Ligand SMILES: Nc1ncnc2c1ncn2[C@H]1C[C@H](O)[C@@H](COP(=O)(O)OP(=O)(O)O)O1
């Protein structure tokens with residue numbers, strides 16, 4: 001009984017830390033340039049960058065049982081269970097809450113349901129940055145990245161599956177948030193700095 005009360009009050013104060021945080025969803029296909037733009041946003045605006053894929057890869061690298069299960073799923077180009085990703089993102093947000101100007105949630109939501117769960121458990125995004133590039137551009141960039149990334153999913157077969165899944169599951173996320181008027185699309189066919197100038201315009205408009 002006493003234990004339960006203690007746990008409750010801790011979890012309330014943990015949640016409180018991120019209740020009013022500024023949240024930006026960064027959505028785009030694999031290889032569209034999300035990570036590249038996020039790095040630049042961190043440098044200019046002091047946001048905290050949380051890539052769901054990176055968080056998962058850290059778990060995989062730890063060699064834990066959970067990590068091994070995740071690796072098998074990611075290698076196939078599939079989505080890992082929703083609760084796993086969400087818990088990781090939330091813990092990472094709480095850990096950074098005191099020093100962060102806001103959060104870039106990169107690579108999440110991958111499907112509409114993930115967005116709904118995020119809002120229930122964490123909060124609402126004030127902006128969805130849609131990093132848009134053509135399929136052939138994304139494939140080209142991923143094949144190139146695969147030469148050095150060490151990512152087991154940067155191979156031709158998995159790339160094709162990831163792209164299919166992106167168009168099927170993730171594009172509906174963009175339409176979902178368009179209805180709320182918070183989507184800003186940037187043209188990621190352009191050179192990195194020109195993309196970033198479009199990104200900056202979208203973020204500056206938040207203030
Ligand atoms: N606007 C741009 N022009 C040319 N190359 C770009 C680019 N944006 C990113 N890249 C390169 C960097 C990487 O090697 C690769 C994938 O970029 P990334 O940021 O890792 O994508 P994502 O995080 O969306 O998967 O493409």
Ligand SMILES: [Mg+2]
Pocket residue numbers: 034035051053107
């Ligand atoms: Mg990335």
